[in-house]
Amino acid sequence: MIYRCLFVFISLLTSLPVISGEMNEVRAKYNYQMFCQGCHTPKGIGGRGVPKIKGFIGHFPKSQKGREYLIRVPGSANSVLDNLQLAEVLNWMIKTFGEDSVEEGWRPYETEEVANYRQNPLMEVEEYRKALLRELAVQE
């Protein structure tokens, strides 16, 4: 009986991403590689002038302003990806690189809200980001 329960539980667990939404992990990873990785690096470490994602990106969705920020930065807002795939790749990045920075129970991006936020791309990013991080009380 225990084994049966365990089996059902594991089956449910592995099929969860499919049930919970629009995440196509293979497509998301490909989009990250094609449109983000060139600067953000394969492991999200970043580099000269390129902000770090690894262990950090999860801080942003903690506030509404931060949640909008990740979509309003040039790389997101001006990307060639459509709203669904942009939401998907951001969710994939938070899940893959967020590590401890991700708040428990964070709400993945939805297509409609991404469509909304990217209407207001940020023209100036660096100062905006610094101010945002002060508001979020996190340090890089």
Add this chain to the structure above:
Amino acid sequence: MLRFRTTWQNAPVSRTSRGHYPMKFFDTLFERSARNVAQRSSRRGLLKGLGMALVGGASIPLLPVARASQGAPDRPVEEGDPASCEYWRYCAVDGFLCQCCGGTYNSCPPGTEMSTITWIGTCRNPVDGRSYVISYNDCCGVNQCGTCLCQRDERDRPLYRSDKSNDINWCLGSTSYVYNCSTAIVVGVAFEQ
């Protein structure tokens, strides 16, 4: 219990010349374990377990995780000469091939540094017909290599699409901005839309 013992004590085959029963220990052991199993399990239980294992095992490939892990290998089966501009990975190269400059198609020559920021595209591997994601990491720090100039530029985009333009000096992310040569590293399999 008694009936069992009588049976093997009467059997002349198991008696040795010294009159010992060297198999006695094993006999007892197996008898006990067999009886234990018999008392604790049923034939239907065995069938149930086997059935569950069979159905469970067969359904694993139906799970999304198992399906996602299928597909082309990360290291493609390939052919061609990495020192030739015709080599399949170089479909969007614009520069000198590191293979001719003391490095290889995926490593930098000694004394140079691989850029962390790169431009990324896809190339179709003629051997398996699949497209792979290629990262064109530049090697930086020493003067231009100057041999094996290769300019294929397939799907190169103008500078206003900077992430898809190979006219950019991708050594911008390195300690030195001086360009030496280009590598072509397979970083994944392309997603077929």
